[in-house]
Amino acid sequence: MDRSKKESTMARFKKEFTKGLIISNPVFVLVLGLCPTLAVSTSIDNALGMTLAVLIVLLGSNIIISAIGRFVPNITRIPIFIVIIATLVTVVNLLFHANLPDTYESLGIFLPLVVVNCIILGRAEAFASKNSVVYSIADALGITVGFMLALLMLSFIRQVLGTGSLTAFGIHCFTLPVLGEHPISIFILPAGAFLVIGLLMALFKRTGVIKND
Amino acid sequence: MTNLVAIFLGMALINNFILVRFLGLCPFFGVSKKTNSAVSMGVAVTLVMTISSLATWLIRHYILIPYDAEYMDIVIYILVIATLVQIVELFIKKTNLELYNAFGIYLPLITTNCAVLGITLINATQGYSLSGSIVAALGGGVGFTLVLLMMSGIREKLELADTPKSMKGLPIAFITAMLLSLAFIGFGGMI
Numbered sequence: 001m002d003r004s005k006k007e008s009t010m011a012r013f014k015k016e017f018t019k020g021l022i023i024s025n026p027v028f029v030l031v032l033g034l035c036p037t038l039a040v041s042t043s044i045d046n047a048l049g050m051t052l053a054v055l056i057v058l059l060g061s062n063i064i065i066s067a068i069g070r071f072v073p074n075i076t077r078i079p080i081f082i083v084i085i086a087t088l089v090t091v092v093n094l095l096f097h098a099n100l101p102d103t104y105e106s107l108g109i110f111l112p113l114v115v116v117n118c119i120i121l122g123r124a125e126a127f128a129s130k131n132s133v134v135y136s137i138a139d140a141l142g143i144t145v146g147f148m149l150a151l152l153m154l155s156f157i158r159q160v161l162g163t164g165s166l167t168a169f170g171i172h173c174f175t176l177p178v179l180g181e182h183p184i185s186i187f188i189l190p191a192g193a194f195l196v197i198g199l200l201m202a203l204f205k206r207t208g209v210i211k212n213d
Numbered sequence: 214m215t216n217l218v219a220i221f222l223g224m225a226l227i228n229n230f231i232l233v234r235f236l237g238l239c240p241f242f243g244v245s246k247k248t249n250s251a252v253s254m255g256v257a258v259t260l261v262m263t264i265s266s267l268a269t270w271l272i273r274h275y276i277l278i279p280y281d282a283e284y285m286d287i288v289i290y291i292l293v294i295a296t297l298v299q300i301v302e303l304f305i306k307k308t309n310l311e312l313y314n315a316f317g318i319y320l321p322l323i324t325t326n327c328a329v330l331g332i333t334l335i336n337a338t339q340g341y342s343l344s345g346s347i348v349a350a351l352g353g354g355v356g357f358t359l360v361l362l363m364m365s366g367i368r369e370k371l372e373l374a375d376t377p378k379s380m381k382g383l384p385i386a387f388i389t390a391m392l393l394s395l396a397f398i399g400f401g402g403m404i
């Protein structure tokens with residue numbers, strides 16, 4: 001009896017984790033948090049830095065909000081959630097400033113803007129406030145990995161086509177033959193972000209990876 | 214004075230909030246299907262951006278900096294914005310019911326619009342004066358409204374166009390945004 005219950009907990013944990021990857025991918029399916037996604041997808045470094053910030057804030061807010069969810073009066077829940085999230089973002093902001101100064105500089109105002117990232121408040125409201133701590137952790141991890149996948153896809157395409165080479169964490173990976181000398185710089189410009197996400201979304205719809213309307 | 218004009222044009226056109234800075238994309242794609250709602254949203258955002266720029270400038274220079282509490286800016290700003298949105302909503306509801314109905318759901322949604330928190334953070338990092346902050350907020354709001362209006366006009370026409378099935382909806386909206394963004398690069402050499 002006890003054993004089967006434990007197994008079902010594991011199964012549910014797995015289910016909540018995997019749903020964030022594709023079925024409800026935050027970027028391509030739920031279309032949440034577009035601003036940071038498009039703004040920081042100019043390089044792999046920025047994409048991973050943003051993912052780390054979202055991971056810490058989302059994990060923290062999901063844990064805290066699922067733990068206090070039933071004590072929070074319904075009418076004041078949104079301000080309470082926002083203050084919790086803003087506090088976590090302040091912590092992340094200070095941590096990045098002290099330990100990852102380069103990432104802090106290149107993310108710019110998009111690091112403090114994690115506060116108004118719809119993914120975080122959206123998960124707090126739609127999932128964490130109604131579910132237990134364990135499942136909220138699974139949800140946070142799944143959504144973050146889904147966010148990371150989308151962000152890596154976008155930034156890989158934009159960095160490789162826009163600069164003709166790939167450099168991550170200061171390590172030079174490769175330089176493309178012709179593009180290295182004549183990169184298609186539109187991909188690094190803001191316009192390139194709109195182009196790449198539009199085409200990727202159309203491709204996923206065409207191939208049936210995502211089914212949203 | 215020329216400085217203020219430069220800030221205004223820089224915020225409205227050269228560093229347009231939506232197309233260049235990627236701030237406020239959720240309402241940009243969510244509310245740009247009808248021209249009327251696009252204008253309401255744009256005006257509401259401009260109003261809240263201007264008032265919160267004024268309020269956060271005063272708080273920053275008379276409370277946060279004297280007491281060395283600048284590290285608290287994110288928490289304070291988001292609370293100020295949330296409170297201001299509530300006050301503006303109540304004020305409009307009491308004074309002009311027609312306008313209130315025109316804004317509808319868009320007014321409360323502005324709290325989580327990154328353009329509003331964005332302008333307060335930009336004002337702080339750029340170190341604008343009080344008048345500079347207000348002009349920057351107005352410029353940003355005007356640029357936001359302009360792009361929202363253009364996008365809604367295009368999308369109304371796009372509804373009738375024969376787009377491929379997999380491009381319908383958001384993908385074609387992204388491509389349209391890309392073309393608009395390309396056009397706005399042209400403002401780059403203006404100042």
